[in-house]
Amino acid sequence: MRETTSELTIRAAGRSDRLAVCTLLQQAWHSAGGARWDQLDELGSRCTALLAQRNALTVAFCLFDLRTAPAAGLSAVAVADREQVGEAWRELWWAAERYLAGCGVQSVHYIGDAPWLLEILEQHGFRQANTVVVYEKMQDGAIPAGHAGVRVRPARSEERDGIVAIDAACFAPLWHYPRPMLEALLKPTTRLSVAELDRRIVGYQLSAQEGTEGQVIRLAVAPEWQRQGIASRLLADTLATFHRGRVRRVSLNTQADNLAAQKLYERFGFQRTGEELPVLEKAMAPEG
Ligand SMILES: CC(C)(COP(=O)(O)OP(=O)(O)OC[C@H]1O[C@@H](n2cnc3c(N)ncnc32)[C@H](O)[C@@H]1OP(=O)(O)O)[C@@H](O)C(=O)NCCC(=O)NCCS
Structure with missing residues (x-):
């Protein structure tokens, strides 16, 4: 062109x-x-x-x-x-x-x-379609334990397609993490783990630690397994890992209209920082 x-x-x-x-x-x-x-x-x-x-x-x-x-x-x-x-x-x-x-x-x-x-x-x-809101939590206080039957463990490389499928089922296209994007985020400072229930992968989390700062980059539970304490189990495990790594502050973000995620984070003691990023969107005219 x-x-x-x-x-x-x-x-x-x-x-x-x-x-x-x-x-x-x-x-x-x-x-x-x-x-x-x-x-x-x-x-x-x-x-x-x-x-x-x-x-x-x-x-x-x-x-x-x-x-x-x-x-x-x-x-x-x-x-x-x-x-x-x-x-x-x-x-x-x-x-x-x-x-x-x-x-x-x-x-x-x-x-x-x-x-x-x-x-x-x-x-x-372009018009504003959403807002990204930022949350943070200092590493203190009791946290919910989540589903006791769920095992959280590091993801294996052969499980990445399954993780990407859960991600695609959980988020609108705008927020998808296709495999190349997911893999670009895997570094020595990041941790990708899965929630396993009855030998099935039902959710995953991706988080990162830089010094004493932790960030939950991604958290998703397959739609058919939601509301059973699986995200809570994943988040509890992530926070425990951060605690062992001497993380003092954990941040994450979500969309202003994602009330499920906000309720979950607030149950874990996360609070809004006030930082917000607008999401602008424009639909393309069909070709021809
Ligand atoms: C947000 C999400 C991760 C929650 O997963 P989950 O396994 O269903 O969460 P839990 O069962 O551990 O829920 C814990 C608490 O969070 C709150 N919560 C979770 N889902 C909720 C919903 N749909 N509506 C209202 N509150 C909800 C509740 O307080 C719930 O406790 P309760 O069930 O005792 O009332 C899941 O809905 C999901 O994957 N959504 C799509 C992806 C996403 O938005 N990820 C996070 C934002 S980046």
């Missing part, structure tokens, strides 16, 4: 553009989102970035994560300081809409709070 409008050339980025993308992301004042290397490594396949170039210089880009297709995430945007932000975005988005529709994308979302980007996205038809 190559679109040329008013001296700006718009083209899809390849892996060789990773440095230009990262440099712009770090240096531009109008920069939002944090493209991770795993996303940039997926450029051209499961992630796509469109670049705006002026005289062969990259002056703006937008990066979309397609791993959750047909929902796509706008992961990062940056516009060089000398450029007109509104104009650069208009041209990028004009090309992006057609490109994404051609990839079968049905909706695009942005989770973040960069005011300049929120304003521009709203001008281009």
Whole structure:
């Protein structure tokens, strides 16, 4: 793809553009989102970035994560300081809409709070669809034990497809963790464990520890096994692991309309920090 409008050339980025993308992301004042290397490594396949170039210089880009297709995430945007932000975005988005529709994308979302980007996205038809709310808990006090018959243990690599299937059954496409995304999160600092009941995997959790800070990244229980104390069992195990690792503060987030998760977290003594991130979404016009 190559679109040329008013001296700006718009083209899809390849892996060789990773440095230009990262440099712009770090240096531009109008920069939002944090493209991770795993996303940039997926450029051209499961992630796509469109670049705006002026005289062969990259002056703006937008990066979309397609791993959750047909929902796509706008992961990062940056516009060089000398450029007109509104104009650069208009041209990028004009090309992006057609490109994404051609990839079968049905909706695009942005989770973040960069005011300049929120304003521009709203001008281009994005609307707030949800809010991510952040919770925290200091490591103290009694916690519920959960389902006594459930065994929580580290996940085996051959169980990852089953975990991804539970995840897909639990979340709307916008929030899915397909296998490449799940695997990109597995590091020495993260812990992926499953809840096993009668030899079946009925739920999972993913958490991370950095120093004395713990984060519950993901918690999900297969729909047919919910309301039986399984998430409580997983969360209790995660908090006990954090306790052994001398974690002092545990944070997590969920959606403002996810009352089940909020009730669960509040039962465990989590409290809202007040930090919130808007979730903006736009449906793509069908192709043709
Ligand atoms: C949220 C979720 C993990 C809870 O799993 P679960 O195994 O059903 O939770 P538990 O049975 O341990 O519930 C413990 C408590 O949480 C609260 N709770 C859980 N689900 C609830 C629901 N649907 N409605 C209201 N309260 C609920 C209740 O207080 C419950 O205690 P109770 O059953 O004695 O009333 C599960 O609903 C799920 O996987 N949802 C989809 C994925 C998700 O939202 N994950 C977390 C957000 S990132």
